[in-house]
Amino acid sequence: MAILNEEQTMLRDAAKGWVADKAPVTALRRLRDTGGWKTGYDPAAWKEMAEMGWTGVIVPEAFGGSEFGYRSLGLVLEETGRTLTASPLHATAGAAATALVLGGTDAQKEAWLTKIAAGEITAALAVDEGAHHHPASVAMKAEKTASGYSLTGIKRFIPDAADADLIVVAARVSGTPGDTAGIRLFLVEKGAAGLSATPLHSIDNRAHADLAFAVTPAELLGDPGAGWDVLSATIDRATALLAAEMMGTATQAFEVILDYLKTRTQFGQLIGSFQALQHRAAKLFTELELTRSCVDAALDAIDAGAKDAPALVSLAKAKANETLHLASIEMVQMHGGIGMTDAHDAGLYMKRARVAEALYGSSSYHRDRYARLGGY
Amino acid sequence: MADFGTELDVFRTETREWLEANCPASMRTPLTAEETPWGGAKFKWANPDSKIWLDRMAEKGWTAPMWPREYGGGGLTAAQARVLEQEMARIKARPPLFSFGIWMLGPVLLEYANEEQKKTHLPKIVRGEIRWCQGYSEPGAGSDLAGLQTRCEDKGDHFLINGQKVWTSYADQADWIFCLVRTDTSKKHEGISFVLFDMTTPGVEARPIKLISGESPFCETFFTDVKVPKEQLVGKLNGGWDIAKRLLQFERQNISAGGFGGAAGLEIEEVALAHVGSDNGKIADGDLRARITAHKMDARAFALTVRRVEAEAKSGKGLGPAASILKYAAATLNQHKHELMLEAMGADGLGWDGDGFDRRNVRETRAWLRSKGNSIEGGTSEINLNVVAKRVLGLMDHQ
Numbered sequence: 001m002a003i004l005n006e007e008q009t010m011l012r013d014a015a016k017g018w019v020a021d022k023a024p025v026t027a028l029r030r031l032r033d034t035g036g037w038k039t040g041y042d043p044a045a046w047k048e049m050a051e052m053g054w055t056g057v058i059v060p061e062a063f064g065g066s067e068f069g070y071r072s073l074g075l076v077l078e079e080t081g082r083t084l085t086a087s088p089l090h091a092t093a094g095a096a097a098t099a100l101v102l103g104g105t106d107a108q109k110e111a112w113l114t115k116i117a118a119g120e121i122t123a124a125l126a127v128d129e130g131a132h133h134h135p136a137s138v139a140m141k142a143e144k145t146a147s148g149y150s151l152t153g154i155k156r157f158i159p160d161a162a163d164a165d166l167i168v169v170a171a172r173v174s175g176t177p178g179d180t181a182g183i184r185l186f187l188v189e190k191g192a193a194g195l196s197a198t199p200l201h202s203i204d205n206r207a208h209a210d211l212a213f214a215v216t217p218a219e220l221l222g223d224p225g226a227g228w229d230v231l232s233a234t235i236d237r238a239t240a241l242l243a244a245e246m247m248g249t250a251t252q253a254f255e256v257i258l259d260y261l262k263t264r265t266q267f268g269q270l271i272g273s274f275q276a277l278q279h280r281a282a283k284l285f286t287e288l289e290l291t292r293s294c295v296d297a298a299l300d301a302i303d304a305g306a307k308d309a310p311a312l313v314s315l316a317k318a319k320a321n322e323t324l325h326l327a328s329i330e331m332v333q334m335h336g337g338i339g340m341t342d343a344h345d346a347g348l349y350m351k352r353a354r355v356a357e358a359l360y361g362s363s364s365y366h367r368d369r370y371a372r373l374g375g376y
Numbered sequence: 377m378a379d380f381g382t383e384l385d386v387f388r389t390e391t392r393e394w395l396e397a398n399c400p401a402s403m404r405t406p407l408t409a410e411e412t413p414w415g416g417a418k419f420k421w422a423n424p425d426s427k428i429w430l431d432r433m434a435e436k437g438w439t440a441p442m443w444p445r446e447y448g449g450g451g452l453t454a455a456q457a458r459v460l461e462q463e464m465a466r467i468k469a470r471p472p473l474f475s476f477g478i479w480m481l482g483p484v485l486l487e488y489a490n491e492e493q494k495k496t497h498l499p500k501i502v503r504g505e506i507r508w509c510q511g512y513s514e515p516g517a518g519s520d521l522a523g524l525q526t527r528c529e530d531k532g533d534h535f536l537i538n539g540q541k542v543w544t545s546y547a548d549q550a551d552w553i554f555c556l557v558r559t560d561t562s563k564k565h566e567g568i569s570f571v572l573f574d575m576t577t578p579g580v581e582a583r584p585i586k587l588i589s590g591e592s593p594f595c596e597t598f599f600t601d602v603k604v605p606k607e608q609l610v611g612k613l614n615g616g617w618d619i620a621k622r623l624l625q626f627e628r629q630n631i632s633a634g635g636f637g638g639a640a641g642l643e644i645e646e647v648a649l650a651h652v653g654s655d656n657g658k659i660a661d662g663d664l665r666a667r668i669t670a671h672k673m674d675a676r677a678f679a680l681t682v683r684r685v686e687a688e689a690k691s692g693k694g695l696g697p698a699a700s701i702l703k704y705a706a707a708t709l710n711q712h713k714h715e716l717m718l719e720a721m722g723a724d725g726l727g728w729d730g731d732g733f734d735r736r737n738v739r740e741t742r743a744w745l746r747s748k749g750n751s752i753e754g755g756t757s758e759i760n761l762n763v764v765a766k767r768v769l770g771l772m773d774h775q
Contacts, residue, residue, distance in 0.1 A: 003687055272771040273775065275774075279758070376668075
């Protein structure tokens with residue numbers, strides 16, 4: 001349902017309070033300025049997130065989670081998105097956990113989901129190999145070995161993968177890039193033979209990494225093996241959760257803009273009294289409200305198992321991309337010169353915005369997908 | 377809150393059975409412009425089933441489902457009204473009545489009118505007996521509505537009204553008018569009153585205005601020494617501005633909830649596939665396809681927002697801030713849709729009339745022209761943005 005229940009309201013309020021207290025934007029600055037981009041998060045903060053139960057929100061109760069659903073995890077990520085909180089929450093408790101929930105055997109769930117829910121490990125989902133999100137183009141080869149499989153190939157710009165204890169990897173057992181039937185999901189553990197990770201110093205100072213696999217031992221996810229359907233559903237869920245995080249980032253950017261319009265004086269007037277700026281603020285507000293409806297609807301559709309969830313996810317990500325893009329540009333422009341300085345947060349919001357826009361699909365990717373799903 | 381699941385289920389079953397038994401077959405087909413049921417004393421029913429459907433629905437008060445029963449309404453709770461909506465949608469039932477009385481006047485009469493006025497006017501609105509028009513804009517008072525000059529003088533036993541209104545929707549077909557008039561020239565907002573009167577009163581003249589679409593849905597309306605009984609003042613003398621603003625909220629909500637789209641319009645992606653061609657099922661012009669898709673996604677975002685606003689309102693939290701953006705968003709969206717539709721039709725969309733053009737395409741072309749009014753009527757988009765900036769975002773006036 002569109003309206004939050006009591007548990008969800010409590011979860012959101014707790015997240016709001018914790019983020020304001022423990023993870024303000026200054027925490028990201030500190031991480032950046034102390035070389036923290038290599039690991040991407042503050043271990044003490046991550047431990048607290050797990051203690052609050054955030055790592056088990058979508059994990060079934062049988063494996064130590066609360067099974068509150070995707071809308072609920074979206075509420076938490078929206079709050080962390082407000083202050084650009086760097087953490088492996090989305091990669092671990094969103095993307096990788098989803099692949100295990102949807103595709104894992106009971107033994108794999110027992111082995112990994114319980115640890116994710118308990119906050120004992122971090123995990124990542126590695127799909128894309130090129131500059132743009134395009135899951136069907138997976139080329140990485142999976143070959144059968146005596147004890148399982150081995151993976152050979154590369155993965156590009158994977159969030160929170162450098163230091164992850166577990167990586168869920170998409171690779172193909174047959175076919176060529178573009179052919180979805182040969183794709184399977186695999187589990188690779190940290191330190192596996194032939195696996196090397198190169199941490200990337202990206203504009204958002206979050207922990208992204210390039211991965212290289214050279215005959216790296218891997219375990220097939222699921223039995224007889226999770227393929228394209230599980231991967232698509234996993235990506236949909238991770239995408240909707242990212243859109244929720246972006247909604248928080250855009251909302252915070254807007255609130256900072258609004259505050260400035262109400263305090264900055266020029267020509268003896270508060271600049272928020274100028275109609276040119278009022279109308280731009282009102283238009284941005286309009287886009288935020290429209291986008292929020294899409295993000296809520298996508299997460300609700302996932303929780304309800306609705307058939308139109310894929311279309312709603314593409315709608316949510318495309319709108320979140322566009323709206324966060326607009327908010328981040330306006331955040332710089334409406335602040336004038338101060339918005340160009342490193343001392344102001346506007347630049348941090350714009351840099352994170354572009355990374356989030358590209359992850360899990362640009363607007364044009366999702367528009368094309370929406371049209372295909374609609375039959376035109 | 378008295379609706380427990382089971383009671384609501386009983387209501388749903390009864391409603392479903394009643395609709396099945398009472399909704400004529402032709403009223404379950406898409407509504408056409410010619411058969412739009414406006415009602416009123418002068419109305420000519422193009423399809424007799426429309427009148428039967430109206431009378432049956434009005435008998436139950438379901439043309440105004442949530443109005444109190446004592447004024448002819450259905451007396452339904454919000455949850456029951458939602459069920460009625462869903463059950464009507466299930467059999468694709470047409471709305472029984474299109475009415476400014478129901479959408480705009482009725483809600484403010486319920487709030488501001490005295491008992492006698494409610495008893496006099498509301499039941500006739502429910503039954504579609506009286507068609508109302510709205511006397512708001514004037515030649516010198518559009519966006520600055522409170523600058524209106526139509527004079528209303530107190531002549532002891534009656535009011536005397538002189539002046540001119542413009543953009544009066546369907547004034548030539550209306551039976552009565554709800555009208556903003558100036559009762560004090562020394563003040564602006566505090567000098568306005570809200571009066572009701574019969575359009576057949578001597579001195580009232582409505583002249584249709586021909587629009588760029590060829591249609592004449594609006595009139596210039598002239599008042600020359602129009603005598604109006606004083607009991608037809610609604611609310612307090614010089615207290616009309618609050619009523620006017622409240623009514624505008626209902627008008628914008630109504631525009632917002634329904635959007636501007638015609639019920640039986642063509643689907644833009646189908647038009648594009650038919651006129652531009654298909655490339656393995658995709659619209660062959662990639663650039664047009666991308667823009668149509670972006671529009672379709674915006675339209676979905678809008679529909680989801682209407683649903684969210686309704687859900688929030690029904691949860692008892694009242695209208696959230698999202699409600700304020702709907703009129704502006706609806707206007708922008710509808711105009712964009714019609715521009716894309718025209719582009720997709722190509723030469724087939726450039727017909728005004730006559731042989732050589734499909735009637736459905738001509739209708740879309742006329743609708744494109746009509747849509748240009750969407751960002752002007754009911755408050756321009758610029759005024760809407762001012763309202764959002766000031767009332768919702770708390771931005772201040774220029775000093």
